[in-house]
Every structure is written in structure tokens, then in C-alpha cells.
Amino acid sequence: MDYEDLTPAGLLEQGLAMLFQLLGPEWTLTPRPKEELSSGTDLIVQVQADGDGHYAELLVDLKSSVTPRLVEEALLPKLRLIRQVGHHTSLMIMTPWLSRKTQEMLREHGISYLDLTGNVSLRISRPAIVIYTEGATRAPRAQTSDRGGTTLAGPKAGRLVRLLADVMPPFRAGELAEASGLSFPYVSRLLVALEDQLLIRRDGRVIYQVDWMNLLRARASQSDLLRDHSYQGMLAPNGIPSVMNGISSLPPHGVDGVAVTGSWAAHRVAPLTAGGQLMLYMAEWLTADEVADDLGLLPVEENADVVLLPARDRGVFAGSTLFHGVRHVALSQLALDCLAGPGRMPAEGEAVLEYMLDHQEEWRAISIRDMQRHRAP
Structure with a gap:
């Protein structure tokens, strides 16, 4: 599936079709119409079983990508606000693909999600709905690049990931660049990407925490041992x-x-x-x-x-x-x-x-x- 040209409307259409297939024909999904959808737009989707007067509302947030940092800094405050104003509305994220770490954070805080590779988590108490499915563990190629084009793919990224995992913090970007033999600008860009994923945490310029297990998983999700080598x-x-x-x-x-x-x-x-x-x-x-x-x-x-x-x-x-x-x-x-x-x-x-x-x-x-x-x- 090619996600490069996927519009918000296309994301919503595919996401709702997948959700309907999971729920089955005895359920109805009714989105509130909007004239135009843009990335990050919220809309309400009503979920109701046929013949049942009870229904639930999903506040669907369409995202082209979701990082753990976005969950922490944007989605959790939104969730707190939703819970203050309505107990019958659940927050659901729809996106092309979610990393394992992002999925874990969303489930931990009770945020439902659906990505187009089949990673789905939905919990509603009334009417009772519990859905959990697993999709792709590796990012589709169109999803592997972050801002500035810096990714965890390639030999240089592998060298820096190994160093971050093998050494206990604290350390600075300059020390990592010198020890790895990589350029300081490259190391700085990759550290920004890792910070977005909450794989590292910094206090000023000092890296004081590395989530090395999920860092290794994230690197592996953008790699293929046999495909990456002329074996x-x-x-x-x-x-x-x-x-x-x-x-x-x-x-x-x-x-x-x-x-x-x-x-x-x-x-x-x-x-x-x-x-x-x-x-x-x-x-x-x-x-x-x-x-x-x-x-x-x-x-x-x-x-x-x-x-x-x-x-x-x-x-x-x-x-x-x-x-x-x-x-x-x-x-x-x-x-x-x-x-x-x-x-x-x-x-x-x-x-x-x-x-x-x-x-x-x-x-x-x-x-x-x-x-x-x-x-x-």
C-alpha cells in the first residue's frame, strides 16, 4: 500500500472501512459530515449496534504520523480535556502506521488507535467493544523518513544506535560524534528524531536517558538483515x-x-x-x-x-x-x-x-x- 499520496479524506475512508470490517455488519458507523478534512482534523464518528439505542462517540484525530513525543505533548492534554467535558466520547487516532512504542503509550493512556497496516486497539464500555489486532511491526517505506530526511536506516544510523545502547548516559552529541566517527550535524539531526520518539531524553544538551530496548527495536523495524546485505x-x-x-x-x-x-x-x-x-x-x-x-x-x-x-x-x-x-x-x-x-x-x-x-x-x-x-x- 502506498501512503505517500494519502489524503486525510483517503485515510478516513480506509480507516472507517477497516473498522467496519472488524466490527461486522451488525454495527453502524456514522461520521458527522465536514466540508473539508485536513491532517490533524477532529471529527466525531458515532458507533452503534443495529437495534440498540445505545451508541458511543469516537473523536477521531487524523494524523499523517504519530510519534511518542506527540502523544506526550499533544494527545494526552487533548485526552484530559475530552474527559472533562464528556464521559461518553473516546479519543481515537487514525494514521498510516504506528510504531510499537507509540502503540504502547496510546494503550497505556486509554487512547484508541487504528493504522492502515492493521494495528488496532479500541475499547468502549457502552456499548461494549473490545478490539485488539496487530499489523506491521516495520514501517512502510513511505513512513520511514522523518523531518529533514534523517532515518534509523543505513550503516551510519546503526553505528550511532549501537553506541547509544552500549554506553550508559550521560553524554553529549559532540562526544557521540567523536566516538562514532560521524559528523556532528548528522548526529544532531538523528538525536532530534530520536527525541521525537522518546527514545532519548535530554536536559539541555546532555542526554540523560536512553530507552535502549525500544531504540534497538526501532532500528530493526527499519532494517532487513538479508535485504540490506548482498548475502x-x-x-x-x-x-x-x-x-x-x-x-x-x-x-x-x-x-x-x-x-x-x-x-x-x-x-x-x-x-x-x-x-x-x-x-x-x-x-x-x-x-x-x-x-x-x-x-x-x-x-x-x-x-x-x-x-x-x-x-x-x-x-x-x-x-x-x-x-x-x-x-x-x-x-x-x-x-x-x-x-x-x-x-x-x-x-x-x-x-x-x-x-x-x-x-x-x-x-x-x-x-x-x-x-x-x-x-x-
Whole structure:
């Protein structure tokens, strides 16, 4: 579905059609007519079951996009006002797509919502209506850009997200730019976008809080592990254990240029299931052919059990550690890769996040200087 040219009237039409389908034909939706709709326009939609004298009113707020900061600064004051003037009117947000964090905030405060990908939450006490459905967890491409064109997609954003997650605040934009090797203007723009999402909070110029779990989820929602890399599928004729042994026997430039990610790395901290593809990042000085020859792998078009991923940025190796002679990506990179991966990998990513939450003292540096001192070169 293309949301780039979606008008407020089109958003309302599609939103009401989706809501009617969820409610069923025994319900009636009656919008109060308005001559013109503009983004952010409120209108009343009456919801009534056929043959029932009771009805509810939804104050529908049409938004081209909704951020957690907008919820906090604009929608919550509106909700308080609605509750003061009428107990039978509920606030509902209609928008093309809502992030997971925004959905959680809206539900927490009792604000109903509907996005065109199928994320819907509606609770009305009389007549009794309870609807909750889940739609897209990743933003449609037309929704991924924020003001100024700065997004969480791409290698540069990944490098900054990793740094924000891996280091405990406080810190400033200048420190982040210097430590990440990114330009100060770029870092400043991305921090503004993250502040809109309430993924960071600042006091003046000092970042004092990072919602690192939702930050990693937000980054992953704008990524696709396989689509973002020109990966090569391989078959390991002698099995994955032999490949792992082969990696540990590589010369130093090979050991340091290959890092395990995905399901096999996740099993170390979150063993949900066994098996899965072995995914290997390769540094820029290695080629798929070289790695395949060294590890005895055969290229295949289907049913690969090993996936070689050329690293788009050296940052994916930052914080990696050796385990039984094989380099594994850092936990924050592992969570990102699993959350953005195919199949059951997102569930493994969530399990990795839970492990990280319970072991923060083991992987989060207490300062940028401490991080720089301990990270692998």
C-alpha cells in the first residue's frame, strides 16, 4: 500500500472501512459530515449496534504520523480535556502506521488507535467493544523518513544506535560524534528524531536517558538483515560444527574478519530452539569465495545452512568477543540482527533483549571512555 499520496479524506475512508470490517455488519458507523478534512482534523464518528439505542462517540484525530513525543505533548492534554467535558466520547487516532512504542503509550493512556497496516486497539464500555489486532511491526517505506530526511536506516544510523545502547548516559552529541566517527550535524539531526520518539531524553544538551530496548527495536523495524546485505548462501557438507572449527583455525586476519551473528550466536544467551542458519559477517578485506574455500563451503541457491554477510560498516564488529576461538558480534548487534532477520529470528531477538535487560552490568559500558578502552579494535 502506498501512503505517500494519502489524503486525510483517503485515510478516513480506509480507516472507517477497516473498522467496519472488524466490527461486522451488525454495527453502524456514522461520521458527522465536514466540508473539508485536513491532517490533524477532529471529527466525531458515532458507533452503534443495529437495534440498540445505545451508541458511543469516537473523536477521531487524523494524523499523517504519530510519534511518542506527540502523544506526550499533544494527545494526552487533548485526552484530559475530552474527559472533562464528556464521559461518553473516546479519543481515537487514525494514521498510516504506528510504531510499537507509540502503540504502547496510546494503550497505556486509554487512547484508541487504528493504522492502515492493521494495528488496532479500541475499547468502549457502552456499548461494549473490545478490539485488539496487530499489523506491521516495520514501517512502510513511505513512513520511514522523518523531518529533514534523517532515518534509523543505513550503516551510519546503526553505528550511532549501537553506541547509544552500549554506553550508559550521560553524554553529549559532540562526544557521540567523536566516538562514532560521524559528523556532528548528522548526529544532531538523528538525536532530534530520536527525541521525537522518546527514545532519548535530554536536559539541555546532555542526554540523560536512553530507552535502549525500544531504540534497538526501532532500528530493526527499519532494517532487513538479508535485504540490506548482498548475502551469499552456502552449504556446509561436513556440518556447522566443522565450520566453527574451521573459523577458529583461520589466520589472525581471518579470525578477526569473520563474526558470528543470528540464531547460532543467540543460542549462547537465549536458547529458544536449536539449529538455524549460521550467519557470518565478513570484513571488507575478505570475499565470499575466499571464506568459502577456507571453510569448505559450497555456494547454493536454496536450502543454505550458512549465510555470508559482507559487512556494510566496520561498526558491526565493534564490541565483538572471542568464544572458543570464534568471534561473535556484541549483544546489541546480535539483537539488531535477529530482530531484523527472517523466520523465528525476531523472537530470538526479543529473547536476547530480555537477557540484556537482566545483565546490563556485563555489556553496557559506564562511559564512552570505558567503552573505547574495552572494545575490540
